[in-house]
Amino acid sequence: MIKAITGTKDTLPSDIRKWHHLEELVRNVMASFNYREIRTPILEETALFSRGIGESTDIVSKEMYTFIDRSETSVTLKPEMTASVVRAMLEHSLDKQQPLNKLYYISPMFRQERPQAGRFRQFHQFGAEALGGTNPSLDAEMIIVAYDILKNLGLNNITVKINSLGVPSSREKYKHILKIYLNDKKTQLSEESRKRLDTNILRIFDSKEANDINIMEDAPLLIEHLDNESLEQFDMVKQILLAVKIPFEVDARLVRGLDYYTHTTFEILSSSVGSQSALCGGGRYDLLAEQIGGRDIPGVGFAAGIERILLACENENSFCLPDDFIDLYIIRVDKELVAKTNELALLFRRKNLNVEIDYLNRSVKAQMREANKLGAKRVIFLGGEEYSAGKVVLKDMKEGNQQIFDLNNIDEIINNL
RNA sequence: GUGGGUAUAGCUCAGUUGGUUAGAGCGUCUGGUUGUGGCCCAGAAGGUCGUGGGUUCAAAUCCCAUUACUCACCCCA
Incomplete structure (x- = not known):
């Protein structure tokens, strides 16, 4: 008997109504914020992701479905959508047709990780990208859109966490400070974290090793070392969230696994799923367009995991769909x-x-x-x-x-x- | 890549200290009078007990290996 490949799932007719319900809700909310749908190919040239997401990230270094096609090109099943959307915008000069492009998508993604609760090798995300603006309204809007969709699905046990990563120059200065702090504690760090000292020092904050957490308790925080412009931008995002009454907490330790993020980052977590509790993640990526060889166009966006959201809905018993007839x-x-x-x-x-x-x-x-x-x-x-x-x-x-x-x-x- | 757990009917699960033809509920199908559902009743179909070895007079049950699934670590949605 041939079975579905590990980490992939069949969505049977008995489950499809939940998916339709969620997709319809996403489309409605996106439309009300004037986001327009974009669809990009499942396959991209591998270089798009290695340059965009970052060579040293876990996604690129060990999780991508990459192969050489018959014309000797290295191609990859998309592990996320932001790089593709930015590529499409640049390729079709959408930025020259209008200064700001607000786009959304619903699409399958592929990452070759070990499956567990809320994690699959083929999974589905919906998300939005606003390309061409640096206004903090857009940063806040991402959180609002995502939050509204989750709330409309009836989810209650969710938490919004935000942070700012600032601009590269202040971040580099801070990394230096952090390195000095960690240097004499090097030997106490876990092996993984020691490796990150050189590759991606910020991610040591993500460590779940008790010892690492202890050490990082007293570590200097990026948010204390941001430049004024970044702080103002972050402050404005917070003001908007307060005004629209979306509860959030600032988590100075929140860092993201993709290299392209700058300024605002955020995550929406659920306590109703397993250990993979991030339903949604996003932030600003003002450097991405240039990194993949394009024009200098700022952007901000988010992606949300549909399987995880549906799992949370099920565990919270949040939707009762009418019977089929x-x-x-x-x-x-x-x-x-x-x-x-x-x-x-x-x-x-x-x-x-x-x-x-x-x-x-x-x-x-x-x-x-x-x-x-x-x-x-x-x-x-x-x-x-x-x-x-x-x-x-x-x-x-x-x-x-x-x-x-x-x-x-x-x-x-x-x-x- | 590392660690734990599980594997018996389409689904959810029983199966006692190894001992006859492996069970239940749900689901499926047929019937409960000539052409009418739900509830109820009767009956039927459906299982190489994940796979391969081993121990034994005898293995779903004990041992070993293997595969799949699952949860967790890593990381992420």
Whole structure:
């Protein structure tokens, strides 16, 4: 038996309504903020990600699905979407058509990690990117959009954490300060963290080793070493969030795993999922466009993990979707009426009604059971004396009563559905 | 890549100290009179007990290996 590849999942009909519900909500909220959908290929040239996300990041160094295609090009299944969106904007000069582009997406992503609760190798994200503006309104808007979507899904146990990474120059100065602080504590750090001293020192804040956490307790914080401009920008973001009454906490230790972030970063966490509690992450990336060889265009965005969000919704029991139903089930009483059943069904189906018939030659009783199971609001009995007299019986499945209609007068039947 | 847990019917799970033809609930199918659902009742189908070895008179049960799934670490959505 061939099975689905590790870390990939089939979404069965019994689950699809949740996905549709979420997707529809995302589209509605995005539309209300005037974000427009963009779709990019699943495959990109590998260099887009290695340059954009950063060679030393975990995503690029060990998690990408990369292969050489038949034209000897190294291609990669997209592990995230921001680099692709920025590439598309540059490639199609969207930035020259209008100064600000507000874009959103819903798309599968691929990372070859070990699966666990809320983590898959093929997973799905929705997200937004605002390209071309540095105004803190946009930073705040990302958080607002994400927060509103999660709240509209009925999620309660969520926390918004924000931080600022500042501009590269002040960050470099701070890294130096942090390094001095850590230098004489080097031997006490975990092996992983020691490696990060040189590769990505900020991520030592992410460590879960008790000893590392201890040491970092007293470490100097980036936020204390930001330049004035960054502080003002961050302050404005906070003011906006306060004004719109979105609860948040500043987490000076919040750093992100992708290299392109500057200024504002944020995460939305849920206590209703397993240990992979980040439902959503994002921030500002004013350097990304240049890093991938394009024009200097600032941007800010976020991405949210759909599987994790749906998991949180399930654990919080946050949506109760109505049962599936169909409008009409046509019961073929006489076996000879196969063609007539199809003909009649088509008349209703072309009126945009949701109609089902029997395909298994089953008894009237079995067809009735099926109609009931499908949640049919009404059934039509086609056959017997009524049919000989040019009539059909229409039964209301909820009330249980039935009426007789002229088979030629479809419109009258439809009026009674 | 590292560690823990699990593996019996389509699903959720029982299966006692190893001992007859491996069970339940749900689901599926058929029927409960000539053409009518839900509730109820009756019956049926459906299992190489993850796979491969070993111990034993005898293995779903004990041992070893292997695979898959799962949770956690790392990192992230």
